[in-house]
């Protein structure tokens with residue numbers, strides 16, 4: 001049966017139709033769309049963010065309705081933890097410190113007269129990786145505007161380990177107890193996501209640039225790519241400078257990534273992971289440079305009897321549609337949608 005799929009992230013909403021859910025792949029998606037959304041960083045109220053999202057979803061569903069038929073369900077992959085009742089618990093990359101959320105499932109079901117299901121976007125990405133790999137026990141981690149992860153165990157009936165609402169929400173662990181540590185989108189101080197995410201690395205770079213104008217002024221970020229101490233972005237400055245081997249940019253990224261490496265080292269040992277698949281805009285744009293920094297920092301925490309395998313980390317295959325395909329696979333494995 002077809003399904004109508006949405007992936008709501010911190011910056012974009014992606015939409016597609018899967019012809020069926022039992023063999024969903026990137027190439028089986030139809031009517032793919034990607035649209036920028038407005039979020040709390042644009043200074044607009046939460047209800048307007050939601051109104052724009054609902055309008056977009058309702059329009060898209062109406063546009064594909066004849067094609068998919070009335071029985072096709074809607075499956076939404078969402079960038080925030082989802083509880084057992086499929087309600088949103090938090091959405092810091094979209095709505096910052098908000099603690100109240102509309103009942104997305106009930107509202108969309110009422111508006112579209114369809115069955116509606118919600119799952120966390122990292123769960124969706126992990127379902128996708130499980131369909132294109134044969135690893136028995138692995139973790140998927142995203143390093144983008146936020147940080148999150150999910151574990152997969154092929155021997156477990158559940159596959160993706162997401163029974164607990166907090167599963168994979170490692171971005172909000174306090175890793176820096178200094179009162180002057182960077183502030184997280186959720187409002188907390190010194191959270192892993194505040195420091196090691198794409199947004200965290202940009203903030204740390206600005207902080208370093210203002211404290212050491214001479215060092216920053218000599219970096220490729222400034223000399224070649226035109227960054228100023230008040231405006232340094234990953235896309236325009238830090239990533240291209242780091243890929244060219246700029247020591248200043250690499251040091252900022254390494255300093256932020258050490259915190260993530262410590263957390264991942266502990267999870268790897270505790271869970272007996274075979275593989276960590278790394279995804280997310282910041283990590284994927286840096287590619288091997290990022291994997292080398294992360295693995296190097298993890299190996300500073302390993303134990304001589306059990307050193308981390310040099311192939312422990314792997315970059316996720318590129319593709320904007322990963323969580324959409326994963327949502328279709330989830331619908332098949334967990335909900336029985338064929």
Ligand SMILES: [Zn+2]
Nearest residue numbers: 172184186191
């Ligand atoms: Zn936080």
